[in-house]
Each structure stands twice: as C-alpha cells, then as structure tokens.
Amino acid sequence: MPKAAELHLGDKTIELPIVEGSEGERAIDITRLRSETGYITLDPGYANTGSCRSDITFIDGEKGILRYRGIPIEQLADRSSFLEVAFLLMYGSLPSGDQLSYFKNSIRQHTMLHEDFKKLYGALPKDAHPMAACSAAVGALATFYPDSLDPRDPREVEISVHRLIAKLPTMAAYAYKHSIGQPFMFPNNRYDYVGNFLWMMFGNPCEDYEVDETVRKALDLLFILHADHEQNCSTSTARLVGSSMVNLFSVISASINSLWGPLHGGANQQVIEMLAAIRDEGMTGREFVERAKTKDDTSRLMGFGHRVYKNFDPRAKIIKKACFDVLNKLGVHSKLLEIAVELEEIALSDDYFIERKLYPNVDFYSGVIYNAIGTPSNMFTALFAIGRLPGWIAQWIELHTDPDFKIGRPRQVYTGPNETEYTPLAER
Numbered sequence: 498m499p500k501a502a503e504l505h506l507g508d509k510t511i512e513l514p515i516v517e518g519s520e521g522e523r524a525i526d527i528t529r530l531r532s533e534t535g536y537i538t539l540d541p542g543y544a545n546t547g548s549c550r551s552d553i554t555f556i557d558g559e560k561g562i563l564r565y566r567g568i569p570i571e572q573l574a575d576r577s578s579f580l581e582v583a584f585l586l587m588y589g590s591l592p593s594g595d596q597l598s599y600f601k602n603s604i605r606q607h608t609m610l611h612e613d614f615k616k617l618y619g620a621l622p623k624d625a626h627p628m629a630a631c632s633a634a635v636g637a638l639a640t641f642y643p644d645s646l647d648p649r650d651p652r653e654v655e656i657s658v659h660r661l662i663a664k665l666p667t668m669a670a671y672a673y674k675h676s677i678g679q680p681f682m683f684p685n686n687r688y689d690y691v692g693n694f695l696w697m698m699f700g701n702p703c704e705d706y707e708v709d710e711t712v713r714k715a716l717d718l719l720f721i722l723h724a725d726h727e728q729n730c731s732t733s734t735a736r737l738v739g740s741s742m743v744n745l746f747s748v749i750s751a752s753i754n755s756l757w758g759p760l761h762g763g764a765n766q767q768v769i770e771m772l773a774a775i776r777d778e779g780m781t782g783r784e785f786v787e788r789a790k791t792k793d794d795t796s797r798l799m800g801f802g803h804r805v806y807k808n809f810d811p812r813a814k815i816i817k818k819a820c821f822d823v824l825n826k827l828g829v830h831s832k833l834l835e836i837a838v839e840l841e842e843i844a845l846s847d848d849y850f851i852e853r854k855l856y857p858n859v860d861f862y863s864g865v866i867y868n869a870i871g872t873p874s875n876m877f878t879a880l881f882a883i884g885r886l887p888g889w890i891a892q893w894i895e896l897h898t899d900p901d902f903k904i905g906r907p908r909q910v911y912t913g914p915n916e917t918e919y920t921p922l923a924e925r
Contacts, residue, residue: 561808579720583887607663608684627879628757630672636750646744670697725888731755737905768800769864782839800861812859
C-alpha cells in the first residue's frame with residue numbers, strides 16, 4: 498500500500514498521507530489540504546469523509562458485520578446484558594465482576610428524578626412527543642446538577658454518565674405516563690435496569706405489576722442492538738456539539754433531537770405505521786410492494802435499505818428471531834408480524850429490491866416487538882434513545898481524549914451573490 502497519495506493542482510503537486518485502520522480501512526489525510534493549496538473538499542452528507550479515528554465500533558457494510566470493541570454483535574446479543582455492553586462501550590473492555598457490580602449499584606442509586614421535574618412535565622401538553630419531553634428533561638439536568646458539568650474532570654464525568662444512564666429510562670417513562678394522565682411510578686430497586694423501566698412504564702399504584710421475563714429479555718436485547726452504530730447522524734451530533742466543550746447533558750439533549758428525525762431513529766415508528774396502514778386498508782403485502790414501486794405513488798416501503806449496509810443488517814437477523822420468540826411466548830397473534838414477514842419475503846425475491854440492495858434493517862422488526870409488548874408507537878424512538886445513550890457517551894468520551902481534539906467547524910463552498918450594495922428601504 499502506498500504511504501501517500503499525490504494530488505496535482507495545475508503545476509503544483511502535494512502528498513497526502515494514507516491512514517489505515519485496524520480492519521484495513523484506508524483514508525487519505527487531507528488535514529493540510531487547505532493550508533497548502535487553498536482548496537477544500539466538497540462532500541454533501543459526509544458519505545466519503547472520516548471525521549475521526551475511533552476504537553469503539555466497526556461496521557463492514559458489504560459483509561454485514563457489526564462489532565463493539567471488536568466483539569461481534571451476535572455474541573453480545575446472545576451472552577451479554579445491556580449494562581455490561583454499556584460498560585464495554587464507555588470504558589473500553591468488558592467489566593470484571595466487581596466492576597460490573599459497582600456500575601450496576603451506582604446506576605441503581607441515581608434512577609430517581611428531583612421532585613421538581615414533575616412541574617416540568619406538568620407544563621407540557623398531554624400530546625407532547627416523548628422525544629421532545631426527553632430532550633427537554635435531559636437538558637434540564639444541567640440546572641439540577643451544576644456540580645458535574647466539566648467535560649475534562651474525570652470524577653464529574655463519571656457522575657454525569659451514571660446519572661444519565663440511570664435517569665433517561667425514568668424520564669422516558671414519565672413522558673409516557675404524563676401523556677396518558679397516569680401518576681408517575683417511582684423507580685423500584687428490586688428490578689434490574691430494563692425491568693425497572695418496564696415497571697415505570699406499565700405499572701400503576703392500583704395493582705401489583707410483575708415484569709414478564711420474556712419481555713424484559715427482548716427489550717434488553719433491543720437496547721444492546723441499538724447501543725452504538727459508528728458515526729451516524731446523532732452520534733456525529735454528539736461529537737460536534739461536544740467539541741464546543743459544553744456539558745454532557747447538553748450534548749445528549751441535542752443527540753436525542755437528532756435521533757428523533759424520520760430519516761434516523763424515527764424510522765421504526767414509520768415501519769409500524771406502514772404495517773398498520775396495510776392491515777387497515779385490507780391490502781396484501783404484494784399489493785403494497787407494487788404500489789411502492791410505482792413512481793407516481795407516494796407509498797414507501799419503510800424498514801428496508803441502510804446508508805451503510807449493502808447487505809443484510811446483522812441486527813435485523815437477530816431481531817427477527819427475537820420477534821418470533823417474544824410473540825410465541827406471549828401467545829400474541831400479530832397481523833402486523835404476518836404482513837412484515839410477507840413484505841420481507843417479497844422484497845428479498847424481487848429484482849427491484851435486489852438490484853437496489855434493499856434488505857430489512859434494524860427498524861423493520863423492532864417496531865413489531867415494541868407493539869407486541871404494549872408500547873405506543875410514539876414511544877419507539879424514546880426506547881431507541883435509551884439503547885443508544887451508551888454509544889453517544891462513549892463517542893463523547895473518546896472525543897475528549899483525542900490528541901487531535903478541536904472544535905468542529907466544517908467549511909462550505911459559497912454560491913450566493915457577489916458583493917452587493919445595500920439598498921435603502923425607501924428605494925426597494
């Protein structure tokens with residue numbers, strides 16, 4: 498492999514170093530491009546631009562590979578737990594028994610919210626989207642905990658990290674309870690992390706509630722699969738906002754808003770809405786697929802295709818199996834699952850989708866599971882945010898330990914008018 502690439506601009510030639518990652522990924526280092534040539538690169542959507550070096554997550558979109566800190570996602574999904582994966586992502590290795598015990602106990606101690614948060618939720622409309630509520634609540638943490646805002650103080654960072662991991666499920670559950678007019682449920686320390694969230698979501702003061710182990714395991718699995726995914730939109734948001742040296746609470750509030758978008762985490766809500774629309778209109782999967790292929794029709798087949806994966810999304814394979822397991826163990830007959838399976842079978846055998854490499858992605862079956870366990874569709878993305886939180890934090894921590902740290906400041910190619918004289922108001 499060459500050590501440098503040569504760039505010829507007129508009669509000038511410069512060398513740009515080649516950087517190679519541990520999995521053979523190659524990049525041309527253009528750090529000196531503007532200073533030496535006066536040129537910048539133009540790359541809408543940053544599809545060909547590497548913004549950092551990272552040790553956290555590896556993806557091979559052609560082969561359908563996803564690994565956290567080198568460990569295949571299939572192994573973590575089968576053997577690990579969400580909090581163990583969170584520790585792995587944030588601290589760089591799997592925890593020892595003592596480390597995991599300390600981490601879990603610390604999280605358990607921070608799950609409650611200040612009572613004044615009830616006033617914040619009470620000020621929101623009943624139909625406020627949970628993602629808006631969660632973003633606002635996370636941002637408000639900076640006002641409740643001014644003692645842990647320094648992004649370069651290791652102890653303050655640890656406290657903020659543990660507070661966030663612990664409190665986001667409480668915030669999400671409170672957003673749901675507020676929307677349906679039920680009282681907030683305090684966290685219950687007899688449950689584990691995921692069980693506690695289910696208790697706060699579905700429990701009520703009028704009757705006993707027992708967490709279903711099948712549901713708990715399925716949700717823990719979904720959180721693991723969502724935990725990180727390299728430099729996606731919301732993760733890049735965390736890095737860009739974090740590069741200003743703002744506190745972690747503000748960073749995560751911004752990332753939650755980024756994830757909310759329908760082209761990002763909001764896609765899982767769109768999948769279940771698509772499946773419900775097919776069911777309600779009495780269509781077959783084939784009829785909907787043919788409609789989606791028609792240029793003049795606005796119908797879209799949601800949950801297929803991915804910006805990175807040009808093969809099967811490895812998370813989708815795991816979620817599909819989990820989906821069948823959950824529904825079978827719960828004894829749930831789901832018309833939505835039947836439609837999803839039909840759509841997948843059609844798409845995987847249809848030349849239109851094969852040529853475009855439109856395989857099922859992580860959103861396709863996750864919504865069916867959320868729906869089966871009683872989660873309203875507007876909460877899907879909030880659950881995604883709980884799962885993705887450790888990845889955002891891990892990327893933020895890595896950003897602040899990067900020797901090349903600097904505030905993010907992309908360039909642009911200006912295409913507006915040239916210098917123009919100001920026209921007084923009376924002459925316009």
